[in-house]
Each structure stands twice: as structure tokens, then as C-alpha cells.
Amino acid sequence: MAAKPALPGRQRRRLRASRLAQYALVQVLIAIACVFVLHQSLPQPPAGYLVNAFNTKEGGTERGVTLPHYTSSRFSMNDPPLYSGHFVWPSSEAQRAWSVYLPRFNNGVEVAVNGVVILDSRRDPAANRPDRNAPEIAVIPASLLHEGENDLAVRLFVWGPLTGFLDSIYAGPDPVLRPYYEQRTLVFVTLPVVFSAWQAILAVILTIMWAVRRHEPAYGLLAAAMTLGVAQAFLPTAADQSQYSRLNAILITSAPLESGFVLTFATLFLGGRWPRFGALIFAPGVLLVAVGLFGDQALISEFFLFVGVPIIGLYLVLLALIVARSVLKRHDVASFVLGCAVTIVLTCWIRDMLSVLQIAPDGRIFVARLSYSALLVAIGAGLTWRFARALNQVDGFAGRLVTQVRQAEDKLKASFAREEERARAAALALERTRLMRDLHDGLGGQLVSIVALSERGEAGAPIGEAARAALKDLRLVIDSMDDIGGDLMLALGSWRERATAQLRPHDIALDWRAVSPQGLPVYPELRPWHVIQIVRLLDEALTNAVKHARARRIMVTIETLTDASGAYGRISVEDDGTGFALTPDGAAAAAGQKAARGLRNMRSRAARCGAALDLVSTAGGTRVRLTLPRRFPDSDAAGA
Amino acid sequence: MTELSDERPSQAITVLLVEDDAPTSWRLQDALAKAGFQVTAAATLAEARACLTESGPKVLLTDLQLPDGHGVELIRETRRRFPATEIMVISILGDEESVISAITVGATGYLLKDAFPTDIAATVHELVAGHSPISASIARFIVRRTQNHPEPAPGPPLDTVRLTPREIDILWGIAKGFSYAEIAGHLGLSRQTVPGHIKNIYRKLEVHTRGEAVFEALQQGLIRL
Numbered sequence: 061m062a063a064k065p066a067l068p069g070r071q072r073r074r075l076r077a078s079r080l081a082q083y084a085l086v087q088v089l090i091a092i093a094c095v096f097v098l099h100q101s102l103p104q105p106p107a108g109y110l111v112n113a114f115n116t117k118e119g120g121t122e123r124g125v126t127l128p129h130y131t132s133s134r135f136s137m138n139d140p141p142l143y144s145g146h147f148v149w150p151s152s153e154a155q156r157a158w159s160v161y162l163p164r165f166n167n168g169v170e171v172a173v174n175g176v177v178i179l180d181s182r183r184d185p186a187a188n189r190p191d192r193n194a195p196e197i198a199v200i201p202a203s204l205l206h207e208g209e210n211d212l213a214v215r216l217f218v219w220g221p222l223t224g225f226l227d228s229i230y231a232g233p234d235p236v237l238r239p240y241y242e243q244r245t246l247v248f249v250t251l252p253v254v255f256s257a258w259q260a261i262l263a264v265i266l267t268i269m270w271a272v273r274r275h276e277p278a279y280g281l282l283a284a285a286m287t288l289g290v291a292q293a294f295l296p297t298a299a300d301q302s303q304y305s306r307l308n309a310i311l312i313t314s315a316p317l318e319s320g321f322v323l324t325f326a327t328l329f330l331g332g333r334w335p336r337f338g339a340l341i342f343a344p345g346v347l348l349v350a351v352g353l354f355g356d357q358a359l360i361s362e363f364f365l366f367v368g369v370p371i372i373g374l375y376l377v378l379l380a381l382i383v384a385r386s387v388l389k390r391h392d393v394a395s396f397v398l399g400c401a402v403t404i405v406l407t408c409w410i411r412d413m414l415s416v417l418q419i420a421p422d423g424r425i426f427v428a429r430l431s432y433s434a435l436l437v438a439i440g441a442g443l444t445w446r447f448a449r450a451l452n453q454v455d456g457f458a459g460r461l462v463t464q465v466r467q468a469e470d471k472l473k474a475s476f477a478r479e480e481e482r483a484r485a486a487a488l489a490l491e492r493t494r495l496m497r498d499l500h501d502g503l504g505g506q507l508v509s510i511v512a513l514s515e516r517g518e519a520g521a522p523i524g525e526a527a528r529a530a531l532k533d534l535r536l537v538i539d540s541m542d543d544i545g546g547d548l549m550l551a552l553g554s555w556r557e558r559a560t561a562q563l564r565p566h567d568i569a570l571d572w573r574a575v576s577p578q579g580l581p582v583y584p585e586l587r588p589w590h591v592i593q594i595v596r597l598l599d600e601a602l603t604n605a606v607k608h609a610r611a612r613r614i615m616v617t618i619e620t621l622t623d624a625s626g627a628y629g630r631i632s633v634e635d636d637g638t639g640f641a642l643t644p645d646g647a648a649a650a651a652g653q654k655a656a657r658g659l660r661n662m663r664s665r666a667a668r669c670g671a672a673l674d675l676v677s678t679a680g681g682t683r684v685r686l687t688l689p690r691r692f693p694d695s696d697a698a699g700a
Numbered sequence: 701m702t703e704l705s706d707e708r709p710s711q712a713i714t715v716l717l718v719e720d721d722a723p724t725s726w727r728l729q730d731a732l733a734k735a736g737f738q739v740t741a742a743a744t745l746a747e748a749r750a751c752l753t754e755s756g757p758k759v760l761l762t763d764l765q766l767p768d769g770h771g772v773e774l775i776r777e778t779r780r781r782f783p784a785t786e787i788m789v790i791s792i793l794g795d796e797e798s799v800i801s802a803i804t805v806g807a808t809g810y811l812l813k814d815a816f817p818t819d820i821a822a823t824v825h826e827l828v829a830g831h832s833p834i835s836a837s838i839a840r841f842i843v844r845r846t847q848n849h850p851e852p853a854p855g856p857p858l859d860t861v862r863l864t865p866r867e868i869d870i871l872w873g874i875a876k877g878f879s880y881a882e883i884a885g886h887l888g889l890s891r892q893t894v895p896g897h898i899k900n901i902y903r904k905l906e907v908h909t910r911g912e913a914v915f916e917a918l919q920q921g922l923i924r925l
Contacts, residue, residue, distance in 0.1 A: 493797055496793060496795045496797055497797065499793065500765075500792055500793055500795065500797075500798070504792035504793055505721060505792060507792075507814070508721065508724050508792055508813040508814050509721055509723045509724060511727075511813075511814045512721075512723035512724045512726065512727035512813075512814075513723045515727060516723075516726075527814075528814055531792075531793075531814050534793065535793050535794065538793060538795060539837055542837070542840070542841075543844075544840070545844070547876075549875075549876040549877065550836070550840050550875050550876060552876070552877050553836035553837075553839075553840065553874070553875050553876045553877030553878075554835070554836045554837045554840070554877070555877070556836065556877035557835055557836050557837075557877070561815070561816070561819065564816065564818075564819065565816055572877065572878075572879070574876075574877075574878065574882075577886055579876060
């Protein structure tokens with residue numbers, strides 16, 4: 061999640077409060093919508109087929125009742141209340157089958173028409189679950205019916221935990237009644253099976269998830285909850301004492317345990333810490349299991365009703381609070397959807413409680429279990445959402461990784477090139493040091509001796525001059541091998557020193573003018589061989605001025621020029637000599653020849669460096685102008 | 701400058717010249733004697749040490765490669781015993797290898813062996829006057845050492861951390877061939893202060909190793925082993 065900008069405390073609190081208000085408002089709206097939907101009564105068959113005037117015989121007393129009717133006892137297996145009534149069958153209806161349709165009853169019914177039993181709901185496991193709202197329909201064999209009034213007797217078996225209940229009964233043509241029956245079966249029997257299958261799939265997925273990601277116990281907890289839920293849905297009620305009835309009883313009363321699992325899952329999944337007494341959440345569930353193991357049927361039922369159901373409600377409230385907190389903290393879609401689902405379940409649970417306590421009797425239709433499917437859908441959606449988001453993150457991460465790897469590669473390449481360059485420079489420097497030492501020990505010393513010796517006799521002057529020139533060149537070669545980092549000014553600095561020393565005996569002044577403070581632009585591609593060509597070229601210009609033009613003053617100008625395509629350097633050497641093109645006599649012609657050779661050399665040196673040489677010589681002096689390239693060539697274009 | 705060195709009364713200035721190559725030694729002696737310096741010549745380290753017993757000369761000019769040892773030792777010794785002596789190294793090529801190692805033990809500049817006699821005299825005069833000469837290539841070597849490189853550059857070790865940014869700017873100017881006046885103009889200094897800065901640079905590049913300190917302490921009897 062993106063980093064939220066830091067807000068002042070007051071503003072943050074206000075924002076939080078407004079978010080809470082918004083969330084609460086949405087939940088209230090959902091609850092209202094739930095109540096509205098639940099208030100819609102299910103479609104009823106035509107009132108003409110209604111049979112609701114009965115005589116009931118309960119506990120030895122007989123009285124007239126009108127259905128729907130609640131019995132007073134919670135257990136009446138041995139002496140079930142008997143409801144006797146009548147319905148009219150016209151013989152004109154012989155063409156179509158007639159049925160008895162019981163939309164809702166608690167817990168089991170045995171229906172007899174004219175004294176013959178046509179239906180016993182206890183054989184139908186789905187109908188035995190008091191929380192399932194299963195309807196029943198039975199076709200009356202045509203031979204039982206006779207013109208006029210027919211007897212209808214219903215025996216209501218009640219085995220707790222609630223009191224018995226018998227809704228209005230319909231007796232009429234099967235084609236008329238059956239659609240209503242099918243409708244109820246779809247909603248109250250088939251749909252729960254579908255959701256239970258969904259729950260089973262979730263259980264499998266979550267178990268696998270937990271098995272693969274052991275460090276996320278939340279998935280394990282939810283898998284346990286789902287498994288319990290599936291077991292509850294598919295195991296029949298322990299109406300009769302079968303071999304596994306005790307196990308069944310435990311499973312059926314495991315709903316508090318299940319809700320405990322869901323609660324702990326939500327705590328962990330939504331980023332909460334494990335509460336200090338977290339294990340206590342399971343205490344009621346475990347207690348119920350213990351009761352299921354050791355208690356009898358009635359005790360289990362009592363416990364379930366008076367401990368289990370309130371615990372489920374309590375956990376639902378806690379769940380709603382945890383989810384609300386998560387919504388406020390993270391405001392993500394998954395928390396919000398889960399929050400809405402919890403609100404729906406909670407609303408339905410409250411409604412069921414009101415129904416059970418007969419505060420708002422509503423035909424004893426229980427919807428809490430059915431509404432639990434909303435939670436299942438929310439959980440499934442939440443998990444899928446999270447999974448998709450994780451996939452996106454993985455994609456993004458992979459993308460970032462690819463970019464980073466590419467960047468690292470580029471960096472590595474650049475650093476490798478730099479390293480190579482540095483290694484090359486280091487090798488060059490080492491080689492230069494070695495060469496210098498060798499020259500110092502050998503050639504240099506000898507040349508110095510020659511200079512010294514030549515100065516002792518007059519005849520030695522040219523020898524001395526030659527030796528000095530050799531020494532000067534030696535220094536130039538060594539100097540130019542130094543890594544000057546592309547700053548040609550550093551090479552020119554040394555050249556100025558040598559030039560000054562060279563000109564001093566001739567009494568020629570050297571004017572040095574760097575037009576811009578930095579002198580020349582930096583050329584990163586500058587190599588020692590470029591430097592040596594340029595310095596030798598400048599030396600040549602200097603020698604020409606000294607030897608052939610008889611100059612008194614030499615001016616060196618260094619400048620950086622800029623045009624549309626960037627900056628470049630220019631070095632000019634100007635003298636106030638005679639100029640070498642205007643040499644009248646033969647002696648000077650030889651000098652002119654020499655100068656011409658020097659000029660050719662200068663041109664070739666300039667060409668090798670990609671520089672332009674511009675030479676103007678008049679009687680008033682000579683100007684050599686070297687315009688440097690924008691980029692020095694990599695290889696020696698003119699050949700060595 | 702030629703006239704200047706000739707006119708200056710330099711009788712009192714004593715120069716110890718240590719050079720093993722005879723022709724070079726004669727040449728330098730001639731140049732210095734003509735300028736009026738009082739020159740004592742030595743050809744070996746031992747001879748030079750013998751000359752140093754009583755009192756230090758005003759100027760020590762020494763070659764580095766000597767038959768019985770290295771000139772660096774002589775410079776170090778002289779620097780320690782006679783702090784007032786100005787020391788210059790005589791170099792053939794003026795390369796940093798020899799010059800920098802001499803600077804780090806206390807020399808302030810170098811003299812090229814084939815320099816013209818007038819230049820030789822002028823350089824020594826300036827040295828005595830407190831101007832330490834520095835060449836563009838030596839300045840370049842020093843400033844390139846002040847730039848941070850991950851690996852040590854080849855050549856003699858040099859510690860440049862004590863140099864101030866201003867001193868480094870001056871070195872850059874010298875390396876790029878600017879005159880003292882131009883450098884002073886660029887940096888907003890007085891032209892006269894530049895030589896003083898250069899002298900400071902030389903002093904800061906002098907190495908005072910711990911080993912040397914221990915050696916000195918032993919000499920002065922502060923430590924007893």
C-alpha cells in the first residue's frame with residue numbers, strides 16, 4: 061500500500077471518524093435491506109386449499125386450534141400431539157392427484173388421511189434438521205379419498221431443543237401445491253446443499269493452502285471451520301439412536317467451534333495479533349463437544365440452544381468489530397466485503413433469535429445458517445481477490461526484477477569498462493615509471509654529461525644543443541605518457557615551462573594568454589599520442605619562429621570557442637618575425653626549405669589528431685592557428 | 701634575471717653540491733661559482749656527510765642516485781639536523797618519481813641538470829629568497845593525487861590530505877601553465893603570497909612518519925630501549 065501522507069493528529073482523527081461513520085452507515089443500510097427482504101413472506105398456495113382448523117390432543121387434553129400452532133412441550137416423542145382436521149375433496153377432482161403440503165413443522169410429522177399414514181417426515185434426514193425449514197409434500201392415494209369431507213390427522217413429534225411448531229397445512233391438487241413445495245425446497249434444501257458443496261471446495265483449497273504455507277495458520281483455521289461446516293451439513297440429525305449418533309450429535313453441535321475458528325481466522329487474516337487468551341475462544345466449542353461426548357440427547361440440545369447459539373451471536377459481534385477495525389485501518393475491498401457479509405449474517409441471526417424467543421414469530425423460518433453462505437461467498441471472494449493481488453504483485457516484482465537486473469547489468473558493464481580503462485591507465489603509468497627510471501639511469505645521464513662536456517669547449521656548442529634537444533624530447537615523451545584525464549591544459553602547462561626555458565637564451569619573450577579561465581575544453585577521449593602530436597606541432601611552430609623568422613616576441617593564445625554543435629579549443633602561436641615565405645637570398649632559401657618540411661610535418665600531425673591547421677605568414681609575422689576537433693579520433697587516421 | 705644574479709652579493713651563501721657525474725658536477729660548480737656562491741662539491745654520500753659535520757650549508761643541492769647510497773637519506777638527515785638549510789634535488793628529467801620522493805623528505809624543488817647556467821644561479825637565488833620553485837608536471841602529479849581514486853596510483857606515496865582547497869587551486873593553476881600573477885588574479889590573491897603558499901605546500905607534503913618520530917626521540921635520548 062502506498063505510504064500515506066502524515067497528517068496532523070486532529071485531522072487524522074476526523075478522517076477516521078468520518079470513515080467509521082461511512083462504514084457504519086453502509087452496514088445499517090445492508091441490515092435494513094436484509095430485514096426488508098426477510099419480511100417478504102414466501103408465496104402461499106391459494107387460500108381455498110388451506111386447512112387450519114384442527115382439534116389437538118396434547119398431554120391428554122383436547123382443544124380446537126388454528127394453525128400455525130406452537131406446542132408447549134419441547135419433547136414429545138412418546139406421546140406426540142395429534143392434530144385432527146378435515147378437508148373437502150370434490151369427486152370432480154378425480155382427474156388429478158391430490159396432495160397434502162406442509163410448508164413448515166418442528167421437528168417431525170406423521171400425516172394420515174382417513175386413518176392411513178401417507179407421510180412420515182422422520183424418514184427424511186433433511187426434514188429432521190430444525191434449522192433447515194424443510195417442507196414436505198405427500199400425494200394422497202386416490203383410493204383413500206372420498207367425496208366430501210376427508211379426515212386429516214397429523215402427529216407432531218418434538219425432540220427439542222425448541223418447542224413444536226406446525227404451520228398451516230394445505231390439501232389440494234398436486235399440480236397446484238407442488239410448485240410452492242418446490243420453491244421452498246429450492247431455497248431451504250437445495251441451496252444449502254449447493255453452499256455446503258462450495259464450503260467443501262473451500263475446505264479443500266484452504267487445507268492445501270495451509271499445507272503449503274505452514275507459516276500462515278489463518279488458512280488452517282479457516283480450513284478447520286469449513287470442514288466442520290461441511291460435516292454439519294451432510295450428517296443427519298441424530299433422531300434415532302444409530303451407531304454414530306453420538307458423533308453426529310457432536311458434529312451438529314460444533315457450530316460454536318466453527319464460529320470460533322472463523323473468528324480466529326479473521327483475527328489473523330486481517331492482520332491482527334493473536335489475542336493473549338486466544339485459546340479461550342475455543343472453550344465454549346470444546347465444552348459443547350465434551351457435552352456431546354458424555355451427555356445425553358436432551359442435555360446436548362439444551363446446551364446447544366442456551367450456550368452454543370448465544371456464543372455464535374457473540375462471535376458474530378466480535379467478528380463484525382474486527383472486520384470494521386480492519387476496514388478502517390486498511391480500507392481494502394476484501395475487508396469491506398467481509399464486513400458486509402458479517403452484517404448480513406448478524407442481522408439474520410438476530411432475526412432468528414427473535415423468532416426462537418417468539419418475540420417476533422415468523423413462521424419459524426430460520427435464515428442464519430442460510431445467510432452464512434453470504435460469509436462463505438465473501439471469504440471465497442476475499443481469498444481470490446488476495447490471490448489475484450498477490451499474482452499482480454509477483455508480476456510487478458518480476459518486472460521490477462527484470463528492470464533492476466538490466467540496470468545492474470548496465471552498471472556492471474559500465475563499471476567493467478571503467479575498470480578496464482583504469483587498468484589500462486595504471487599499466488601505462490607503471491610502464492611510464494619503468495621507462496623513466498631506465499631513461500634516468502641510462503640515456504638521460506649520458507645526455508647530461510654530453511651537455512656538460514660540450515660546454516667546456518667552444519666547438520662543442522652544436523653537440524650540446526643537440527644533446528639538450530634530445531633531453532627536451534625525452535622529457536616530452538615521458539610527460540605525454542602521463543594520464544592527464546583529457547585536460548590538454550595540463551600538457552600545455554609543461555610545454556610552457558619547456559618553451560620558456562628554450563626561449564630564454566634567445567631573449568625571446570613568451571606571451572601566454574588563456575582567454576577563458578579553464579583554457580580548453582576537456583576531451584575524455586584524449587590519448588597520449590594525441591598529446592605528443594599536438595605538443596610536437598607547437599614545438600615545431602616555436603622552432604620556426606626562433607630559427608627562421610628571427611622573432612622577438614611570441615604570443616600563445618588558448619581559447620574555447622562555441623558554435624551550434626558544441627565547444628572546441630583553439631591554440632594560436634603568433635610571432636613578430638619576418639615570415640618564412642619571403643626569403644630572398646639562398647641561405648634563407650635553405651632555411652625556407654627546412655621550414656617547408658617543418659610545415660609539412662605540422663600539417664600531418666594536425667591531420668592525425670583531426671585538428672585543422674591554419675597558417676598565415678607575412679612580412680610582419682607568422683600565425684599558426686590550430687583548431688582542435690570536437691572529438692579526437694580513436695585511431696591514428698594518417699598511420700604512424 | 702642574468703644581471704640580477706650577477707649583481708647580488710652572494711659571498712655569504714654556501715652551497716653543498718652532491719653529484720657523482722664529474723662533468724655535470726663541474727658544470728654546476730661553474731655556474732654557481734660564477735654567480736658568486738661559495739660551493740663545496742661532494743661526489744658520494746660519505747663525502748657529503750663529512751662536509752655536514754660542523755655546520756649546515758645555506759643550500760644543499762643533491763643528486764639522488766649516488767654511488768654509496770640514495771640522495772633521499774642525505775636530504776632527510778640534513779633536514780633534521782639543519783632545518784634552516786634549503787634543499788633542492790638535481791634531476792635529469794624532472795620526473796615526479798625522483799622529485800616527489802625528495803619533496804616528501806624535505807626538499808623544496810628541483811634543478812634540471814642541463815639547465816642553462818644563468819637559470820641555475822637564478823633558481824638557487826630564488827630558493828634562498830624563500831621562493832620554492834615548482835614545475836607544472838610536479839604540480840600536476842600532486843593535484844592528481846588529491847583526487848580520490850579507489851586504488852593508489854603508481855609512483856611514490858604522497859599524502860595530500862593536509863592541503864587546503866586554496867593550495868590545491870594554486871597547484872591546478874601551476875599545472876595548467878598559468879603564471880603566479882595569473883593564478884593570483886584568478887584566485888583573488890596578492891601576487892606576493894603565491895610563493896609562500898607553495899612553500900607551505902612543500903612543508904605539508906613532508907612526511908613525518910611514526911618511525912621517524914621514534915628515531916628522533918631515540919636521538920634525543922627521550923626513549924631508552
